[in-house]
Amino acid sequence: MxxxxxxxxxxxxxxxxxxxxxxxxxxxxxxxxxxxxxxxxxxxxxxxxxxxxxxxxxxxxxxxxxxxxxxxxQKVEKEYYALVNGAITEVEIECLKAGVEIGFEGRKYQTKPCKVFKLDKDPNLPERSKKIRDARHGPTSWISIILNEGKFRQVRKMTSAVGFPTLRLVRVRVGDMHxxxxxxxxxxxxxxxx
Missing domain, CATH: 3.30.70.580 (Pseudouridine synthase I, catalytic domain, N-terminal subdomain)
Incomplete structure (x- = not known):
């Protein structure tokens, strides 16, 4: 036994x-x-x-x-809030949703379709220990990205692929855990x- x-x-x-x-x-x-x-x-x-x-x-x-x-x-969703550099538009959001090409382990990788939307207002998150650049350096946008996969630095690579580098990245949900x-x-x- x-x-x-x-x-x-x-x-x-x-x-x-x-x-x-x-x-x-x-x-x-x-x-x-x-x-x-x-x-x-x-x-x-x-x-x-x-x-x-x-x-x-x-x-x-x-x-x-x-x-x-x-x-x-790939059964469990992971949701991230990403603060990106610039005023992201629906064009780039649609590209992210459809999947973009990123580098992974020295090869090109096409990300799977996912859910992406722009947040209406800044999320209520604790301040980060290291200061993020402020509005004097141009606009920023908060987006939500919900993935079922998780390649190394995937969200950062995805936002960069559409021309909006990530300034801050916070995972807010894994499955039903928030x-x-x-x-x-x-x-x-x-x-x-x-």
């Missing part, structure tokens, strides 16, 4: 400048900040998907590899994700 393992699950608001991993012996990474600095996580914990160092927002962590595989499969009122660096243990 096998003993059933009790898995643990966490949602966190990953801050800007923190890597989505747990430490490194690499001397080049000694000055980097890792997830383990936010909380005393249990052994075997892993992030489900990643947010790059300059991205922030909702990150799910689990000790359950099957849960990780399920979320990383950032809600979490503040930067908050860690909450949950019973399950779905």
């Amino acid at each position: 096998t003993e059933q393992t009790t898995h643990r699950h966490f949602i966190i608001y990953k801050p800007y400048g923190v890597l989505s991993q747990f430490g490194s012996n690499d001397s080049k990474q000694q000055s980097k900040r890792f997830l383990g600095m936010l909380y005393d996580f249990p052994e075997g914990i892993m992030p489900i998907g990643r947010l790059d160092e300059k991205s922030e927002g909702l990150l799910l962590l689990t000790t359950d590899g099957k849960m990780s595989d399920f979320v990383n499969s 950032l809600n009122n979490l503040q930067v660096g908050d860690v909450v243990e949950v019973q399950t994700f779905f």
Whole structure:
């Protein structure tokens, strides 16, 4: 008879400048900040998907590899709010929706169709620790991008492909899990994700 393992699950608001991993012996990474600095996580914990160092927002962590595989499969939507450089128009939004060509692992990759829309007003997000350029440098736009895939730095590459580089990127939702009122660096243990 096998003993059933009790898995643990966490949602966190990953801050800007923190890597989505747990430490490194690499001397080049000694000055980097890792997830383990936010909380005393249990052994075997892993992030489900990643947010790059300059991205922030909702990150799910689990000790359950099957849960990780399920979320990383293309069945679970991930929603991002991206602040882009410039006044984006419906033309570029339609291009993003249809899919754009980006570079991935040294090859060209066509992103899958996705949901994209311009936000009517700035989202109510905590201020970022590192200042973002202000309106004196020209207009900016907030957009929502909802993907079922997640290639490395995909959202940033997509907005750049249509001429609107991302200035700030925040993941606000994974499936039914929302950032809600979490503040930067908050860690909450949950019973399950779905």
